[in-house]
Amino acid sequence: QVKLVESGGGLVQAGGSLRLSCAASERTFSTYAMGWFRQAPGKERDFVAAISWNGMSAELADSVKGRFTISRDKTKNTVYLQMNSLKPEDTAIYYCAAGQSLRTVVTSTSILSWGQGTQVTVSS
Numbered sequence: 001q002v003k004l005v006e007s008g009g010g011l012v013q014a015g016g017s018l019r020l021s022c023a024a025s026e027r028t029f030s031t032y033a034m035g036w037f038r039q040a041p042g043k044e045r046d047f048v049a050a051i052s053w054n055g056m057s058a059e060l061a062d063s064v065k066g067r068f069t070i071s072r073d074k075t076k077n078t079v080y081l082q083m084n085s086l087k088p089e090d091t092a093i094y095y096c097a098a099g100q101s102l103r104t105v106v107t108s109t110s111i112l113s114w115g116q117g118t119q120v121t122v123s124s
Contacts (some may be wrong), residue, residue, distance in 0.1 A: 002025055002098050003113070006095070009085050019083070022085065032099060033102045033104070035098065036070065036095070039093050048094070052101075055074075071084075095116075099111050
């Protein structure tokens with residue numbers, strides 16, 4: 001099972017930016033679709049962004065379109081989430097996930113592995 005480790009979370013003011021990273025433990029990372037989810041206190045875990053195994057396709061939740069970008073670097077076994085124009089409602093624990101396909105990650109129907117999460121707090 002691939003191990004995922006997130007980093008890059010922190011405290012930022014509204015309007016600011018953060019870049020989250022998710023490092024994978026295996027070279028087979030390049031065969032997985034990858035995604036980001038978030039969970040705010042008292043709420044369910046929600047889909048944020050996903051990218052296909054080859055980086056050619058990506059999907060974003062409507063709430064983050066135009067502000068967040070997902071990318072991956074196969075040479076570093078790492079997927080990124082660039083978050084711009086952050087809002088207080090973006091405050092959550094952000095989780096990285098690996099799946100067999102873009103669709104299964106987007107729908108979280110067949111997640112192969114989850115990271116431990118990284119806290120993002122946006123102050124108003």
